[in-house]
Amino acid sequence: MNRLLALSILLALPSAGAAQAPLQTLEGMWSNPPATIIGSACAFYCTDVLIDRLNALLDDPANDNKPLGQLRADASARERTFIESRLTAAAKATYPLDPADDPGLLRCEPWGLARQMFAPHQIEIRGRGRDEIELHYGEWDARRIVHMDGRPRPAAPASLFGYSVGRWEGATLVVETSGVAANLTGWRSKHSDQVRVTERFTRAADGKTLNLVATFEDPWSLREPLVLKKIWAWSPTSQIAPYDACEPPASVKRGVAP
Amino acid sequence: MRGRVVSLTLLAVVVSIRLAGAHHSFSAVYDSKRSVTVTGVVTQFRFVNPHALMSLEVTDKDGKVVTWVVEFAGRLNLSEVGWTADSIRSGEKLTVTGNPTHEPLPRLAFQRIVKADGSELRPGAAQRNDALEEERRERAKRRTPQP
Numbered sequence: 001m002n003r004l005l006a007l008s009i010l011l012a013l014p015s016a017g018a019a020q021a022p023l024q025t026l027e028g029m030w031s032n033p034p035a036t037i038i039g040s041a042c043a044f045y046c047t048d049v050l051i052d053r054l055n056a057l058l059d060d061p062a063n064d065n066k067p068l069g070q071l072r073a074d075a076s077a078r079e080r081t082f083i084e085s086r087l088t089a090a091a092k093a094t095y096p097l098d099p100a101d102d103p104g105l106l107r108c109e110p111w112g113l114a115r116q117m118f119a120p121h122q123i124e125i126r127g128r129g130r131d132e133i134e135l136h137y138g139e140w141d142a143r144r145i146v147h148m149d150g151r152p153r154p155a156a157p158a159s160l161f162g163y164s165v166g167r168w169e170g171a172t173l174v175v176e177t178s179g180v181a182a183n184l185t186g187w188r189s190k191h192s193d194q195v196r197v198t199e200r201f202t203r204a205a206d207g208k209t210l211n212l213v214a215t216f217e218d219p220w221s222l223r224e225p226l227v228l229k230k231i232w233a234w235s236p237t238s239q240i241a242p243y244d245a246c247e248p249p250a251s252v253k254r255g256v257a258p
Numbered sequence: 259m260r261g262r263v264v265s266l267t268l269l270a271v272v273v274s275i276r277l278a279g280a281h282h283s284f285s286a287v288y289d290s291k292r293s294v295t296v297t298g299v300v301t302q303f304r305f306v307n308p309h310a311l312m313s314l315e316v317t318d319k320d321g322k323v324v325t326w327v328v329e330f331a332g333r334l335n336l337s338e339v340g341w342t343a344d345s346i347r348s349g350e351k352l353t354v355t356g357n358p359t360h361e362p363l364p365r366l367a368f369q370r371i372v373k374a375d376g377s378e379l380r381p382g383a384a385q386r387n388d389a390l391e392e393e394r395r396e397r398a399k400r401r402t403p404q405p
Contacts, residue, residue: 099283
C-alpha cells in the first residue's frame with residue numbers, strides 16, 4: 001500500500017527537468033493560422049504596423065467595397081516601408097531581394113533560421129528528455145533543438161539554425177538564438193552571422209492559437225531591433241509529411257513582385 | 259485524340275493565384291496575369307511536398323502529344339480541403355486551368371480542374387477567401403448601428 005502511495009505521488013509530481021516545466025501548455029502540433037483576416041495576414045510573418053493598418057482600413061466604411069486584396073496590399077506596402085526604415089545601408093542595398101534569386105527556389109536549398117521560423121504550415125513542439133525541446137517544422141521537415149539546461153552556447157562554427165537556449169517566463173517559452181550563419185531572412189533581406197533572435201512562444205488564452213513574437217538584432221543589417229509576429233492554430237491531428245520532392249524550376253523571371 | 263489545348267486567356271485583372279502557403283514565390287516562375295486551359299489524360303499524380311505534381315498528356319492542335327506538368331499547393335493545404343493521393347487518378351481525363359510559366363513551357367500553376375463527370379477541384383485558398391470575406395461582412399455589420 002505504501003509503495004502504491006509513493007508511486008502515485010511520484011507520478012503526480014512534475015518532472016524536475018527544465019524542459020518540462022509548463023511545456024504541456026505548448027506541446028503538440030500547430031498548423032496553418034486560423035482562417036481570419038489577421039491570421040492570414042500573419043501566415044508567414046507580420047508586424048504591428050501591418051496589423052494596425054489593416055484594422056484601420058477594415059474599420060473605415062469608405063473601404064467596404066474595395067477588394068480585401070487591395071487592403072492587404074496597402075497594409076503590406078506600409079509594412080515594407082517600415083521594415084526598410086529599420087535596415088542599415090548594407091541591407092538596403094539588396095532589399096527587397098528578388099524572388100528569382102532565392103536559393104530555396106533555384107536550388108532547393110533549405111532555409112536558415114531567420115526564414116525557417118516564419119515558414120508556413122506546421123510547427124510541432126515536443127519535449128526531448130529533461131533538457132531539450134524540439135521544434136519541428138512542416139516546411140522542409142526541419143528540426144531545431146532548444147537547450148533548456150541553462151548552459152551558454154558552446155564554441156562552434158555558425159550554422160543554419162545556430163544554437164538556441166530556452167527558458168520559461170511563466171507559461172511563455174523564451175528562446176534566444178545566436179551562432180546563425182549569414183543567410184536570408186523571411187522579410188526578403190540579408191542578415192549577418194552576428195544576428196541574435198529572441199523568440200517568445202505563448203498559447204492564447206482560448207488555447208486555440210500559438211503566438212510568436214520574435215525580436216531580431218543584427219548590427220550589420222538592422223539599425224534597431226525588428227519585432228515580427230506569427231500565428232499558428234492548434235491542430236492536434238495534423239501530421240508532418242515527408243518533404244522530399246523539391247524540384248528547381250526550369251526557368252525563372254527576374255523583377256516580378258512576389 | 260486524348261486532349262486539346264482549349265484556350266489561352268489574358269486576364270484583365272491581377273488575380274490571386276499564388277498557391278496557398280507556397281514555400282517560395284510563384285511569381286518568379288508563373289505568370290499570375292494569364293490563365294491557360296488544357297484538356298488531357300493524367301499519367302501521374304504525386305501527392306508530395308513541397309508541392310503536389312501532376313503529369314497530363316495533352317494533344318495539341320497538330321496532333322502532337324505533349325506532357326504538361328501541373329503544380330499544386332503542398333500536401334497539408336490540399337489535405338485541409340479534403341484532397342488525398344487518390345483525388346486524381348492516372349487515366350482520368352481532366353480539364354485543367356492554371357497560370358502558365360513566363361517562358362513558354364508546358365507547365366501550369368493549378369487554379370481549377372473539371373473532371374469528366376463535371377465535378378470540380380479548386381485550391382483551398384478559395385474556401386479560405388470565402389471565410390475572410392464573411393469575417394469582413396460581419397465586421398462591417400458590427401460597425402453599423404442597428405436601427
